[in-house]
Amino acid sequence: MRELAFRDALREAMSEEMRRDERVFLIGEEVAQYNGAYKVSKGMLEEFGARRVIDTPVSESGFAGLSIGAAMMGLRPIVEFMSWSFSLVAADPILNNAAKMLYMSGGQFGCPIVFRGNDGAGGQLGSTHSWCVESLYANVPGLKIIIPSTPYTAKGLLTQAIRDDNPVFCLENERMLALTGEVPEESYTLPIGKAELIRSGNDCTIVSFGRPLYFCLEAAEELAREGIECEIIDGRSITPLDIDTIAASVCRTNYCVVVDQSWSFASVGSEVAAEVHRVCFDDLDNYVYRVHSDDVPAPYAKGLEQEMLPNARKICEAVRSVTYNA
Amino acid sequence: MPIEITMPRLSDTMEKGTIIKWHIAEGDDVTAGDILADVETDKATMEMQAFDDGRVSRIAVDEGVAVAVGTVVAVIVEEDDEPAASASSEPAASPTESPALADDPVAAPCHKVTSVARRLAEQHGVDLSGLEGSGPGGRITKRDVLAAVGTSEEMRASVPPSAQEQHARPDVIEPSHMPVPAVPVTRVATSLAGTDSDRREPVSIMRQTIARRLVESKQEIPHYQVSMVFAMDAMMALRKDLNTELADQGVRLSVNDLLVRACAVAMNRNPLMNASWDGDAIVYHGEVNIGVAVALPEERGGGLVVPVLRNADSRSLRAISAETRALSEKARTRGLTVEEMEGATFTISNLGMFGVDAFTAIINPPNSAILAVGACLQKPVVRDGELTIGWEMNATLSNDHRVVDGATAARYLGTLKEFIEHPAAILV
CATH class of the missing domain: 3.30.559.10 (Chloramphenicol acetyltransferase-like domain)
Structure with a gap:
């Protein structure tokens, strides 16, 4: 199968859906003339024209709100945030309007919209541009949050997100955009709310989302040399959370480590841990261990930033501890 | 002053020991150097000596029960002991580090058991009161129960097929650079038809060690x-x-x-x-x-x-x-x-x-x-x-x-x- 970069897989999903459905359009800062700040929308202006690939001023609150209105009136906008860090200034429209519209209108207006952009630290962008928004936003009902980890899942999940009748947040990562992998040429979708086993093992389950999965795989290789075979689950979507797939694995291994790039308090990681404790209560041999970013704003210094994030060393330590091999 | 005799660490790798024979009984007088018991470790059977003189006030562990290093196995009272210990009495020369239960040697150990360990113990008929937990604070874990059952390999191998089949769904295409390596599942042959004439005998620690090491070797x-x-x-x-x-x-x-x-x-x-x-x-x-x-x-x-x-x-x-x-x-x-x-x-x-x-x-x-x-x-x-x-x-x-x-x-x-x-x- 042909190989495609993560950014190209995202573009392919958007372009295919725009060819398939004329209601779909792309809007955001520098998405058109500049081909996207991260070149995700390269060539799309040329193909679809300025009416459907729209450059905006630096005004997240404005273009997010405008797009929500368009969605309410029947269009299917894809809104690119250059970084999810910038979505904070659009918190009111994306959380108060998009997420609640179907409910507050008594079912009169839905909001079929996709917000997408880079999420997470790792590129020395400083603390204000290094947000992991998943834990903040997953707390809000009415949203779906997907977090693809490979070009293949990026295309499949984003295609499904564009077709979804609900607001979907797609969390990408700048550090992963150049990553390549096999991607089918034809259009396909992956279900939102379905996790996937990406490594089999009998000794401990590791659950993660997005970029930290690569640190999990790295840790699993090291742990395998110590005789600990980890099973790794790619959550793929945060809300809805596929607790069934996670629990099926944990009930077999009896141990669970959750790796979440957000801060620990009231986080995706704490939610997964709580659910595992609920569903797997009689099958656990230890409480669920969690690996998060440290409780500090993301440092700018490269070494400090890597140390603050979940990394293979922290994951190895957690797995050894949870399995009583520390 | 009561002197606690604890399970000594007789080798670097010893985690547990079994008293296969007590040479003393409660009420016996012992002198430093007396052989108190024969202890079976993972490597050998060795003698446990008395380090103090006194009278055996309590034997805390039965013959044949494996206990963790540091567990109190017996208590000796110095013969001239009054309830208030005299200042001149020598400190207890314990052969190993002080045990976890040092505060109250007479109290029965409190058994904390993980959920899965408790369920496995029920399934295999393991008496949890005979186990010493290896987890924090003496928590009995899956590993402890499986060690008692002696079938840890068998348990590890019991992978329900559902988890394996997830990879094989034909309608889902696997991402290419997250390969799914198949972990080989080694099954120990277990389906021996049991008959009434069969006799099941738990094996010694030495036999377990021989079994484990030779399987590893081969x-x-x-x-x-x-x-x-x-x-x-x-x-x-x-x-x-x-x-x-x-x-x-x-x-x-x-x-x-x-x-x-x-x-x-x-x-x-x-x-x-x-x-x-x-x-x-x-x-x-x-x-x-x-x-x-x-x-x-x-x-x-x-x-x-x-x-x-x-x-x-x-x-x-x-x-x-x-x-x-x-x-x-x-x-x-x-x-x-x-x-x-x-x-x-x-x-x-x-x-x-x-x-x-x-x-x-x-x-x-x-x-x-x-x-x-x-x-x-x-x-x-x-x-x-x-x-x-x-x-x-x-x-x-x-x-x-x-x-x-x-x-x-x-x-x-x-x-x-x-x-x-x-x-x-x-x-x-």
Whole structure:
């Protein structure tokens, strides 16, 4: 199968859906003339024209709100945030309007919209541009949050997100955009709310989302040399959370480590841990261990930033501890 | 002042010990140096001595129950003890670190058990009160219950098929650069149909250790065997001569003693035979320490141990013979210390005395080879083109192919043959 970069897989999903459905359009800062700040929308202006690939001023609150209105009136906008860090200034429209519209209108207006952009630290962008928004936003009902980890899942999940009748947040990562992998040429979708086993093992389950999965795989290789075979689950979507797939694995291994790039308090990681404790209560041999970013704003210094994030060393330590091999 | 006797740590790897026999009863007076009990560890059965004088006020652990190192197994009260301990009483000389239950030696241990450990214990009929938890604060974990059941491998292998099938869904295309390596599932054959005439007997710690180590050895080490037949006439004659000449000095050399010496001396020309595989390196051992497998009598629970003859390449036959006899005798009667069984760099297993003419042995890790020695037998042989009667012995070398290639093993057997057939060379 042909190989495609993560950014190209995202573009392919958007372009295919725009060819398939004329209601779909792309809007955001520098998405058109500049081909996207991260070149995700390269060539799309040329193909679809300025009416459907729209450059905006630096005004997240404005273009997010405008797009929500368009969605309410029947269009299917894809809104690119250059970084999810910038979505904070659009918190009111994306959380108060998009997420609640179907409910507050008594079912009169839905909001079929996709917000997408880079999420997470790792590129020395400083603390204000290094947000992991998943834990903040997953707390809000009415949203779906997907977090693809490979070009293949990026295309499949984003295609499904564009077709979804609900607001979907797609969390990408700048550090992963150049990553390549096999991607089918034809259009396909992956279900939102379905996790996937990406490594089999009998000794401990590791659950993660997005970029930290690569640190999990790295840790699993090291742990395998110590005789600990980890099973790794790619959550793929945060809300809805596929607790069934996670629990099926944990009930077999009896141990669970959750790796979440957000801060620990009231986080995706704490939610997964709580659910595992609920569903797997009689099958656990230890409480669920969690690996998060440290409780500090993301440092700018490269070494400090890597140390603050979940990394293979922290994951190895957690797995050894949870399995009583520390 | 009550003195707590705790399960001592008798080897570096010891985590648990079993008191297989108490030599004392509650109410007995003991003196420092008295043997309190026989303790079975993962490696050996050893004696536990009293370090203080006093009266046994309590025996806290029954015979046959495995407990963790540091657990209080008995309490001794000094005989002149008043309820208020006198200031002059010596501090309890505990052989190990203080136990977890030091605050209240008389209280029954509080059993914290994880959910899955409790369920497994119910499934396998394991009495949790007999277990000592290895988790934090004495928490009983899955591992502790499985160790008690002795089927941890079997449990690990019980993977429900559903999890495996997830990969095979035809409608989902796998991402390419997150490969899904299949973890091989090793199943221990368990489906023996049980009948009323079957008898299930829990095994000793030694048997568990033998089972675990040999499975590890056979799974991990790429074994292969090389055999050779040795003409033993010269060696038998030499042995007879020496034993006749030195009988009044109590020297009684066995064929095995001569073989130990020959194997050790032969290392000088074949250092790879005295080496170990270590992941990304081969470790050449500076000492030549020959382990000799010794079968234990049934009344001591059977099994086998491997006492070690240190620096056998630089010691006299007389010393090797005396020490081998002493260690074998001690192994069969009182048990060996850990030191007496550690550090072998090569092992000899001899079944000749049972009339076995040839067999193969499993390598004793971290050795790279083991020599399986058959009986020395009189046979029709061809010597100098003539059919005659001669002594012959077969020996089969099992080798770790990561360290020892076939030609290396063959050269080593060749050196051995030279020494065995011209044994004067091993006298000095």
